[in-house]
Amino acid sequence: MRGLDISIIGATGAVGAELIKLLESSQIPVSRLRLLASPNSTGRRSKFREQIYIVEPLGEINDAKTDIAFLSAGSAVSAEWGPRLAAQGALVIDNSNAFRMHPNVPLVVPQVNPSTLAVRPRLGIVSNPNCSTIQLVRALRPLVTAFDIGQIILTTYQAASGGGLVGIDELLHGTRTALDGSAAPSAERFPFPLAFNVIPQVGEIAPEGVTLEERKLVQESRKIFGAPHLRVTSTCVRVPVLNGHSEAVYVEFEEPIRLERINELLANEPGVRLYADGIRDGYPTPRFLEDPAVVHVGRVRVNPENPRALWIWVVADNLQVGAAFNALLIAQLAIANNVIGGT
Ligand SMILES: NC(=O)c1ccc[n+]([C@@H]2O[C@H](COP(=O)([O-])OP(=O)(O)OC[C@H]3O[C@@H](n4cnc5c(N)ncnc54)[C@H](OP(=O)(O)O)[C@@H]3O)[C@@H](O)[C@H]2O)c1
DSSP states (O other), rough: OEEEEEEETTTTHHHHHHHHHHTTTOOOOOOEEEEEEGGGGOEEEEEETEEEEEOOOOOGGGTEEEEEEEEOOHHHHHHHHHHHHHHHHHHEEOOOSSSSSSSTSOBBOTTTOOOGGSSOOOSSSOOOOHHHHHHHHHHHHHHHSSSEEEEEEEEEEEEGGGHHHHHHHHHHHHHHHHHHOSSSSOOOSSSOOOOTTBBSSOOBBTTTSHHHHHHHHHHHHHHHHHHHTTOEEEEEOOOOOOOOOEEEEEEEEESOOHHHHHHHHHHTTTTTEEEEEETOOSSSOOOGGTTSSSOOOEEEEEEEEEEEEEEEEEOOTTIIIIIIHEEEEEHHHHHHHTTTTTO
């Protein structure tokens, strides 16, 4: 296959940096790579496959054709640049919330709904789901396929890196100043200081009291599973973890379930690592994840009070599973299906 012209917009961000690393070690042939960010980052250098690349301001891409454009610079940038880049022939893979619920934009998790990218999307744009959604649907896919689900109730424990590089810095700085007493607690990226705290709000709160993150989990999991009536409800919580989102997920089924069958389904699910008796000891924690490309599942247990319900604990690297790795898998799927612009 010919080398592809690839642009990464938001290349200096938390997700962009992961994407460069994953692209570098992938088999995707790259004939030209453009790294773009805001004017603040112009001139920064990044190494990719033994070459040094200079970060350009996004405006520089104006007249350039590109085969694949990864957008990782927030919803406003995506809303402006996604349609422009697609109109120039690019397949746009968007990490933001800008187009996820658009009826003509596939919302793709390659392990779960690859058929939605069998043909080139009408608008030339593919959306990467929200990080919390990706790990949830990857863990639940075998259960949703095998059984009728009554409802899903979850609490998330979301890392600072979900708020980008600023979020990581805010947690590190806030922790240091709390320990040495050098500054009063302050918050910019999060609603409250995150160090030594938990914050039951991720995203804006709508008038009905549900946050944007909680709404994304409902809408996106319904779209990905093709189940418009799936009942999902959550409380999304920011915790003082640097990277790695965790979720305590309660699933109610229409019929009684057996733990052995659930463990068998999870153990055989590609891209899911099950921590269970006889398979792996213990349970996953976000700080010590061994493989950032898989979804880690533990504490699987049937509710002793209700044989139709179980709890599972789901942990994943939000920057990789929840963003960059999923975007790269989308690109690989699009290449395999020959739906890249200009090919
Ligand atoms: N973090 C996660 O876990 C995660 C997971 C899923 C999806 N996402 C989504 O991925 C996107 C990036 O998130 P992130 O965590 O990587 O954020 P980040 O660390 O804050 O990085 C933002 C990137 O966007 C660039 N940027 C900002 N404004 C720009 C503008 N006007 N023009 C051009 N570039 C601009 C920044 O460039 P400068 O460095 O020059 O400012 C930087 O490269 C967001 O849409 C986010 O919602 C993030």
